[in-house]
Amino acid sequence: MSVKQLPETLINQIAAGEVIERPASAAKELIENAIDAGATRIEIATAGGGKSLLRVTDNGCGMSPEDLALAIRRHCTSKISSTLMHIRTLGFRGEALPSIGSVAKLSVRSRRPGDDSGSEIEVIGGKVSPVRPAPANPGTVVEVRDLFFATPARLKFLKTERAEAGAITEVVKRMAIAFPAIRFVLSGPDRSTLEFSACGKDSLARMGQVLGADFAENSIEIEAEREAVRLTGFAGVPTFNRGNSAHQYAFVNGRPVQDKLILQAIRAAYSDTVPYGRYPVAVLSIALDPAFVDVNVHPAKSDVRFRDPGLVRGLIVGALKEALARDGSRAATTGAAAMASAFRPGFSPFHRTPQPGRAWSYETSPSRPVSAPAAPASAPQFAERAQAGFDSMAAPSARLDRAEDLPVEERDHPLGAARAQIHENYIIAQTADGLVIVDQHAAHERLVYEALRQSLATRSRASQMLLIPEIIDLPEEDCDRLMAHAEDFAAMGLGIERFGPGAVAVRETPAILGEVNAVGLVRQLADEIAEWDHAASLAAKLDYVAATMACHGSVRSGRRLKPEEMNALLRKMEATPGSGQCNHGRPTYIELKLADIERLFGRS
Template sequence: MPEALASQIAAGEVVERPASVVKELLENALDAGATEIELITQGGGCALIRVADNGCGMGKEDALLCLERYATSKLASLEDLSRLHSYGFRGEAIPTIASVSFFLLQTRNEEEPVGTEVTVEAGKLLSVREIGRDRGTTVEVRSLFSRFPARRRFLRSPAREQAHLQRQLVLAAIAEPSTTFRFRHGSQAGWTVWPATGVREDRLAAIFGTGWVGALLPLQGRRAGLSVSGFLSRPGIGRPSREEQFFFVNRRPVESRMLSAALQEGYRHSLLRGLYPTAVLWIEIDPARIDPNVHPAKREVRFREEREVWSLVVDAVRESLEQRSSVAFPEGVHPRGVAEPAAAGYGPDGGDAAPAGEGRIEASFAPVVQDELPAPIEARAAPTGGNRGRLLGVLGSLYLLVETEKGLLLVDQHAAHERVLFERLLAGWEGAAGGAQPLLQPVVVTLPARDAAALGEELPALHRLGLELREMGGGAFSVESVPARLASLDLALFVQKLGADLADRKGSGAIGKAEAERLAGIVCRRAVKAHDRLSSVEAERLLVELFACRNPDTCPHGRPTWISLSYGELERRFGRSGSPGGCGFF
């Protein structure tokens, strides 16, 4: 096969669209140590992509050598792959780009008195000449795929292609906040500039705006040789796509189904199904524990200990969401002397707290029976700074109206009660470790090979939770004992789902997830319903217990439990000047 034809075939894997060219050229500039990068594009990148940097540049010999396939200065041996710190390493990008475009390279390093210009068209070298220029490299790619109409037909409109390459620019800018990026697209007259900063938050604010960053929650997690940090959207807030999810592994932007799934798992009871959280996550890990050579375009990485990474991300996300304390009522709303939820009702001593004619709802609002609720949840310490509240009443027999120092709060009583009961039940489950109930007749369950392998790895952890299984070989397991809370379940079906879940999720805690799903269904049936009338004592008690929850912002299904109207918003709605309560709720 001719070399030119081989390069053009390889280009289909490395250069899928104009955004692929932008990605490769930006990564080359960053690997060259550039502190300033300029990007110009036209026609969605098909007409022109121009990347200029002030990096180390190349001499004439290297400028010609970089056009050869698999020529790279970033790897000297196979062992270098296990300690890789550069973005590029395959040596394929430049020759494949040059094989499907009109390609111009201008470069100079500090050792050379003059620069070098190389021109290539569709893989054919046209000219090499000396030029005067500063240190650094400029690459122009014109008429991308012009000689390959079949490839052109698979491209989208210029606007769509522009959006794809814009994302690659954003990824590179987030990865390297210490580099200044200037860019101009299409007929844009001036430059858009993201100045260099050593602070990730500042770079995110420059790209997305301070409001976008200010609405996110910080995230931190660390284990031996592994850490995750970043920012997350608040509970209950999501988007219909994953467009605002950005993952970086050792600064490298990556696409990872596993990381996306772990992120979603962390939001399991904080976000409605069908919505995806906003997140910017940075994973730091020993390069020897990952394989970046999974895809020719280097979009993916493979983790050697995938379960450990999964577990760290899930735990860090949950911890970040649980530390979120939206609203507290340290002094303004009190349960009027009610010390603990009563066994028979929600009022003091289980008695009828509602005045005559107020429609007591003892049956639907009573806590779950004692064997499912061993103890009430413990309230977290209310944050200082005061967001005192006063219950005003109930709107439409559903929404509790609360006046606070910053505005008006509307609390969905059904969603709020679901959250309260859910956390009580979950606390009871988490505290039930060791409470195993032996079965008179063991239950034998046979699983597919993949599910059986995943379940077998977790047998010690499951045993500590009270679920004792004995591996019998051939994918079969004997269920010997179970936690008392699972005794009434279809154990065969439960173990089958548990094995599939462990195999799919690649992380710990799947048994907690399975039980949590069951608890969510119980909660939904037990919680106070819309149009159930609460006494003032019941409503106040519900508010206190809601904001003592680890995650008071959403019900177990991800719906919001409350919304707010700040004084600033009310002032704007009524066309008044001034803002006595501040312009934001937070």
Template sequence: MNSIRPLPEILINQIAAGEVVERPASVVKELVENALDAGATRVDIDLEEGGVRLIRIRDNGGGIAAEQLPLAVSRHATSKIASLDDLETVATLGFRGEALPSIASVSRFTLASRQPHDEHGAALQVEGGKVGEVAPRAHAPGTTVEVRELFYNVPARRKFLRAERTELGHIEEWLRSLALARPDVELRVSHNGKPSRRYKPGDLYSDARLGETLGEDFARQALRIDHVAAGLRLHGWVAQPQYSRASADQQYLYVNGRPVRDRSVAHAVKLAYGDVLYHGRQPAYVLFLELDPARVDVNVHPAKHEVRFRDSRLVHDFVYRTLKDALAETRAGMEPAAAQAPHPAGASPLPAAGMGGGYAFARPAGGTGAGTAWQARQSPLGLPVAEAPAAYAALYAAPSDTAQAAVVDNGTGLPPTSADSGVPPLGYAIAQLHGIYILAENAEGLIVVDMHAAHERIGYERLKTAHDGIGLHAQPLLVPITLAVGERDADTAEREAATLAELGFEITRSGPGSLHVRSIPALLANAEPEALLRDVLTDLREHGQSRRVASARDELLSTMACHGAVRANRRLTQPEMNALLRDMEATERSGQCNHGRPTWARFSLAEIDRWFLRGR
């Protein structure tokens, strides 16, 4: 048996490099984060062969004193924390003091720097972990880190690197993520001696970087949100449901400015988009979550990709409710509007006590044509699921004699559309196409509405509102069910008995791995209560809350609304069509049907002119 002995310093650094340095993108991440922590406002990134041959990071930050250069490449030496209290409230991107020595141990490494008040700079070379001497060097204020021949002395790691284009793609994706979080910093990237990308600096709260990084289409479809409550702040952008993706490639989450992946927040976002996304599609978002650093542990992952919240249930509920309420405002006929800039850190314009704190959503604007005085108002009348289409006519009073005269005078069969009267976003119906689509004219052009999909959403939302007012009732079982579960699920059921009761389940623990189920949600009595309960327990264990019962209820209500909606080939009168348009404008989430399909489309007059080459 071998005796215990201390490891050599170089081997220690190479082992640490295995955790910190996965590929060239990991090196770029660590070095650029150091530059930002040093106060840099411009960072130049020069790459060769996807970063394998060369990574050079130059910044205009505060610099490093000549005598401290050897300390910078020694393990666990840092200027960012000095005590346990600092570690528990760390606000910098880097803090462990592992990055530079780890990178230097697996590359040919040069560190050069100059502080603004020094007459000249200094440089230090490290070859495979062997530290050289500090030497004077001409250098502008700031720091340059040069990493050559990454993994040259660790062939087993180097052979796992991918093709040049692949490694460069990973670097560009991380820089895109950084550019979204720090629009105030200028980033210049070159590859193999040629400029490849430049992110120009802008206002901290401008939307310019959004279009630059994720495309103008995302920027046009994005809703700006800013919500403060319970000591938490969530701001950023969420794409409207019609802008969805086949993959999760445009999902960015930042916690106190740090890009992270978090299952709990991802789950909350997915729930918020629950019944407005077409099946299999992914939402797109850029979200910044801010909270007291003492309420989040950033020291749980070697590469700092993950965090742990002290109260993950509160964070999950906060994110879910914020996004759910924002998406509820995506009514048909409305466009995303530029929101007021989020308030800088330190300002508290919104209440921060309780989950009912203030919202500052970028609510969609009304029609952009003449007359913007029109406002959607929810009809006070209910919408029975099985109602006949003719009932729409009763929702609005007949036009006055004056109005009828105006209709006759203009000869169009439409109410007047002068700037004084205002034109609603979906305009006024002019025809029905094949008994399926409603054609309407608004101030901008043509609106096409899928009448079945639209009516389906209207009925669904009103059913949900009605059942939310009633609440979930429990139905006692004539013969209680004994359910065999894992011990962890039994522990969860015992701990969350009150939460389960609110959902309609009356449960007692009858053994280490068994539960006694005495009642189930009444509305779901014909469903599979055992499978539903298992899913609920899994959610409670992993996320601290469950929407399974509500989702199962919503699925049932959606089916009811679908069966009660107007069918294809059903002819509607013009008042009935207009009544449907007005209901769409007043109904939450009416831009999509219950299954996530769009309910309407807009064609501007300019777009229609292009179809016929008018003006050319």
């Protein structure tokens, strides 16, 4: 069989298999071209999830008739000339338009700002029409219809119109975050109109448009540099998390990427603060010399390769961990908002509903008894006697004093002063401008965990000897697993020895845990070691051990605390990094400002 040259149309269709995987891929390529053309306004219109219609309109520099004829030919571009070492544009391969034209009905209409008229060219299934004059505004309009009509097999692998439209929306969101000075409008009969107004250089404002207004007040600014690699952006506090990684955005020299190294670094930085199955929200931008990063890994240009991947990963993990230790202990404001929304004016245990059209008042409130008697003249005296009765029944630690009665040093603390404990698990603390509700078990669990991690870092254990060693019977394989990590356990104050083939003896327990069920702790450690991924790093395994020990040694739910114990817990939380969430990523406290409380009661 002899070797032969493939036809140009077939070559383009083969290339389109990698460059244009779905309508969102075509949208990404066309938006990149518009940005490279200097556009400040980009409008995207779709129909049928982008399969029937995809139109991208920009006000960029436009093209001449000669440029238009070359633009639909493979490997024709204005972005690079002779090297791939200094790519500073989004597009550079010169494959997008010819690839789209080979599998769809493509038309490109363009006009340069100084020209009297515009021009247009069409490519239908790889067949190119001559360039002809056409009326056009300054800029370029690229219209793609019937995507993949020339390759019907590809159509069978596309998802529903709703899913394809959603993928295009995600592309626009990533581009919008990367270029806040550009106005983006996404519309069409298959969607509601989405508009991101230009924000100039205010990248956080654009992030708020895309990620929601809550992101600004629940994020931490990131700024770090190492060996000419600069990292900037914003990362959400650990309790501000989501159910998937779609809210993690990464950019390299302004290019939106979905690089595994960056995503894994974000996950590693949040590993001990966000629960399994939840994902942090982050927008990170990496700037470095273009010669030190390869963006030509894949035709889709969503993957990159760094010359020194270890440097980049270390920079991301280090910067995020430092930021979280500095400012990540605060709870997400969404917790307070969710709690406030749970309160409903006029709540009634009888669940009675006022008649339609009637305004709420005391007379119509479902909480009011059906036949409320008139208040007697002695009502004030009755109220005083009732209040006295309540005061006599209240426990000393549960009485609420006036804010001015608090010592100045207590009122000035971020978490305030403990005023009550309810349900033997939740501490109510009064601050200078509101109140804080603390989950005592979750909070103390975090404190113990951080102390154990510190002992690991310094290799200085604090243990307490057992008067009589605890002998624990276990399967021989579990004993083997435990003894393989005996030295690491000892660094945290847990001393174990082999006691025959099927048992271990516990001689020491971590002092910070106090009285602990050694049998339950060791059995759980044995079970978890058996479940470990052996490819995981030792540091990750030891953190997991520390989290397990912390859970066993923390203040349990149901334990009554004295006022001084509650205040000591609050002070320790304020001094401990990451105390805003427990080891499983749940919030340890929720804060309500006085203005929020007054709003609940209609006082504001």
